[in-house]
Every structure is written in C-alpha cells, then in structure tokens.
Amino acid sequence: MSKFNQAFDTWLHTAITQEQNHRRREILEKGLGHGTMDFLRAIWFPAVRHFDDLHPEWEVRDFHNGYRYLDLAYMPGGDVKGGIEIQGYGPHARDLDVRRFKDLCWRHCLLALDDWLFLPVAYLSITDEPKRCQQLVLSFIGKFVAIDAPAHLNWLEAETIRFARRHLRPFTPSELASHLRVSDHHARRILHKMVELRLLYVASGNQRYRTFGLRTT
Numbered sequence: 001m002s003k004f005n006q007a008f009d010t011w012l013h014t015a016i017t018q019e020q021n022h023r024r025r026e027i028l029e030k031g032l033g034h035g036t037m038d039f040l041r042a043i044w045f046p047a048v049r050h051f052d053d054l055h056p057e058w059e060v061r062d063f064h065n066g067y068r069y070l071d072l073a074y075m076p077g078g079d080v081k082g083g084i085e086i087q088g089y090g091p092h093a094r095d096l097d098v099r100r101f102k103d104l105c106w107r108h109c110l111l112a113l114d115d116w117l118f119l120p121v122a123y124l125s126i127t128d129e130p131k132r133c134q135q136l137v138l139s140f141i142g143k144f145v146a147i148d149a150p151a152h153l154n155w156l157e158a159e160t161i162r163f164a165r166r167h168l169r170p171f172t173p174s175e176l177a178s179h180l181r182v183s184d185h186h187a188r189r190i191l192h193k194m195v196e197l198r199l200l201y202v203a204s205g206n207q208r209y210r211t212f213g214l215r216t217t
Contacts, residue, residue: 003045004040004041004045007045007050007051008040008041008045008051011051011054012028012032012056015028015055015056016028016029021059023059023067024057024058024059024069027057027069028056028057032056032057032071033071033086035071035086035088035123035126036056036071036072036086038086038123038126038127039071039072039084039086039121039126039133040072042126042127042130042133043121043126043130043133043134043137044137046130046134047134047135047137047138048137048138048141052076053074053075053076053077054072054073054074055072055073055074055075056071056072057069057070057071058070058072058073058083060083060111060114060116062107062110068107070083070084070085070111071084071085071086072084072085074140074141074144076141076144080117080144081114081115081116081117082116082117082118082119082140082143082144083111083116083117083118083119084119084120084121084140085118085119085120085121086121086122086123086126087120087121087122087123088123108120117140117143117144119136119140121133121136135165135213135214138165138214139165139166139167142162142165142166150199156180156182156190157190157193157194159179159180160176160180160190160191160194160200161194161199161200161214163176163179163180164200164212164213164214165214167213167214169213170203170204170211170212170213171211171212171213172210172211172212173187173188173191173209173212174187176190176191176212188209191209191212192209194212195209195212198215199214199215200212200213200214200215201213201214201215
C-alpha cells in the first residue's frame with residue numbers, strides 16, 4: 001500500500017468514525033468525489049505530506065438555513081477557516097447556466113462573510129498544472145500557520161524557505177534581501193545554498209541567476 005493510500009484510509013476512517021452528524025457521516029461513507037480524490041493524490045499530499053487539520057465534506061449552513069458541503073475544509077485551530085472546492089470544467093464553466101452561476105456566486109459570498117478563506121481549484125489545473133497547484137496549496141496553508149522549515153537551517157535560511165512558500169511566483173534576490181533586511185550579496189549566498197540543498201530551484205538566468213522558486217518535490 002502506498003503512503004498516500006495508507007494516510008488517506010486512516011484519515012477518512014477517522015473522519016467517519018468520529019462524526020456524530022448523520023448527514024455528513026452518510027456522505028463520507030459514500031466516498032469522496034473524483035475531483036477531490038485527484039486533488040488529494042496529486043496536489044495536497046505531495047506538497048503537505050499529511051492530512052492534519054483537513055476535513056472532507058464539511059457541513060456549512062447556507063443563506064436559506066439549509067446545508068451545503070465543502071469539498072475540503074482546512075481548520076488548523078482557533079477560529080480560522082479555509083475552504084477548498086474543486087471546480088469541474090463541465091458544470092462550473094462550459095455548461096453553467098444562469099441559475100447555477102448565481103448560486104455559485106452566492107455560495108462564495110456567504111462563505112466570505114462567514115470569515116472563510118475560500119480556495120476554488122479548477123480540475124483542469126490539477127491535471128495540467130500540478131506543480132503550480134502544489135505551490136498554491138503551500139501558500140494557502142501559509143495564510144494560517146507558520147510552516148516548519150528543515151531543522152538544520154539557520155534562522156535566515158529557514159525564513160527564506162517560508163518566504164518562498166508564501167509566493168506563487170519566482171522571486172528575485174533583491175526581494176528576499178528586503179524581506180530579510182540583508183544585503184543583496186548576502187541574499188544571493190543564501191539562495192545559492194538553498195539551491196545546492198535542493199530546497200529552491202533557479203527559475204530564470206544562466207550565468208547569473210535572476211529569480212528563484214520553491215521546490216515542491
């Protein structure tokens with residue numbers, strides 16, 4: 001059994017056995033949707049390596065006092081709430097009629113007003129841009145928690161990794177230098193070491209590296 005399958009089975013089993021709400025438990029027992037499974041397998045688990053604080057088919061109240069279910073809710077403690085939904089191409093884009101489009105917009109508005117940080121992910125992005133989606137997930141998590149950096153790094157090096165995780169695009173040595181409040185030369189030395197440790201990669205530049213990004217694998 002793969003690491004993903006083992007972690008997933010334990011996670012879903014725990015969610016089912018601990019759920020006292022019969023509506024949500026019945027949904028979980030039916031299994032997760034195809035898009036959600038592909039997202040967990042190709043995006044979330046390779047980037048995060050665990051399912052801690054992630055809750056499938058999370059129940060929320062809607063405007064008419066009914067119930068809706070988020071594909072995934074990320075709640076690492078306290079009052080912070082992050083919602084993730086996988087938007088399939090057919091019903092959410094190509095064939096979306098006016099009624100369903102209005103309903104989708106209301107859904108997003110009500111989640112925002114209830115202090116949810118909402119992350120809609122297009123299914124085509126999962127299949128076509130997995131590395132970009134993994135970076136998106138790390139940045140999303142970074143909104144809630146300070147993601148740990150490898151223990152062997154010093155403070156500036158660890159903060160460099162956290163800085164990279166919060167950015168969805170490659171960044172320059174000057175941007176890092178400004179964040180760390182060090183010289184450009186010192187920032188470049190840190191970046192080169194992170195590349196040698198295979199924690200970052202060179203996004204542009206040959207003889208003189210211009211931008212850097214976070215390695216997700």
